[in-house]
Amino acid sequence: MNAILWCVVALVGTGECIRVPYQVQSKRMRNIRQEHVNTQDSGISFMQRLGQDINIPSSWDWRTHGAVTPVINQGQSGAVESYVAADCVASYGQIHGGTLTSLSSAEVADCCLQGSVLNPKVFDCIRGIGGLCSSSSYPSQQGTCGNTTCTASVKINGGINLPPKDEKMMQIALLSNPLIVAIDAGQTSFQEYTSGVYDDPNCSTTQLDHMLMIVGYGSEGGNDYWICKNTWGVNWGMAGYIWIARNKNMCGISEMVAYPF
Ligand SMILES: *[C@@H]1O[C@H](CO)[C@@H](O)[C@H](O)[C@H]1NC(C)=O
Numbered sequence: 001m002n003a004i005l006w007c008v009v010a011l012v013g014t015g016e017c018i019r020v021p022y023q024v025q026s027k028r029m030r031n032i033r034q035e036h037v038n039t040q041d042s043g044i045s046f047m048q049r050l051g052q053d054i055n056i057p058s059s060w061d062w063r064t065h066g067a068v069t070p071v072i073n074q075g076q077s078g079a080v081e082s083y084v085a086a087d088c089v090a091s092y093g094q095i096h097g098g099t100l101t102s103l104s105s106a107e108v109a110d111c112c113l114q115g116s117v118l119n120p121k122v123f124d125c126i127r128g129i130g131g132l133c134s135s136s137s138y139p140s141q142q143g144t145c146g147n148t149t150c151t152a153s154v155k156i157n158g159g160i161n162l163p164p165k166d167e168k169m170m171q172i173a174l175l176s177n178p179l180i181v182a183i184d185a186g187q188t189s190f191q192e193y194t195s196g197v198y199d200d201p202n203c204s205t206t207q208l209d210h211m212l213m214i215v216g217y218g219s220e221g222g223n224d225y226w227i228c229k230n231t232w233g234v235n236w237g238m239a240g241y242i243w244i245a246r247n248k249n250m251c252g253i254s255e256m257v258a259y260p261f
């Protein structure tokens with residue numbers, strides 16, 4: 001992390017800081033910095049106020065800040081959330097001053113999924129087990145949580161779940177960390193995606209069967225998009241990434257959104 005690029009803007013929960021990139025701060029930040037936010041709900045209203053007070057950049061990409069681990073291929077494993085959640089926490093570690101380390105998706109699967117494919121409380125669980133160990137220090141223990149067999153590389157304070165259908169807030173939240181989102185990945189057009197802004201009106205906003213990590217956003221030719229990291233290897237999409245249309249709840253992308261704090 002480049003310390004000059006960042007500035008603490010607020011206290012959340014028990015003294016945790018939200019950081020936003022230096023270049024999006026405005027003068028009114030000084031006032032916000034004094035506020036102490038106690039609950040997740042007020043954390044969200046804080047984000048709303050923050051959105052009115054910052055100059056939101058027209059584009060953002062956490063990859064250019066060295067905060068995103070390489071694309072993996074989940075293969076036949078159904079536990080996509082374990083990969084995406086571990087990725088989000090790895091980014092959190094780098095953004096909060098650590099080196100970028102791939103964290104153990106096996107530990108998430110063993111300790112925090114409990115058979116559920118979409119667990120909105122996954123980051124609270126990761127807090128509860130004391131953070132995540134590196135991929136190399138925690139191999140799969142086949143569903144038995146072995147969080148005491150290794151030392152956590154990154155600790156978090158829990159998760160924030162955003163209210164659904166608010167892509168403006170997602171944009172603000174993204175400036176503090178990559179986001180985990182659920183989507184409908186069931187369309188052939190998604191599976192065969194190669195490049196450009198993905199926009200298929202047949203995509204469902206309710207049949208959410210897959211998860212991605214949003215690492216940034218931008219616009220191309222008037223089409224807004226999210227930069228999303230998939231777990232299907234680098235030969236899928238654009239080197240493992242997909243641009244998904246932004247501000248139209250494409251494939252339900254704004255229905256279930258969370259990130260660690
Ligand atoms: C392991 O997880 C349990 C909760 O499941 C927690 O109480 C304990 O502190 C964790 N151990 C370590 C070493 O983090």
Ligand SMILES: *[C@@H]1O[C@H](CO)[C@@H](O)[C@H](O)[C@H]1NC(C)=O
Binds near residue numbers: 200201202
């Ligand atoms: C959407 O679904 C209809 C009916 O199944 C099909 O004809 C059409 O080609 C689909 N559109 C896309 C973009 O896949």
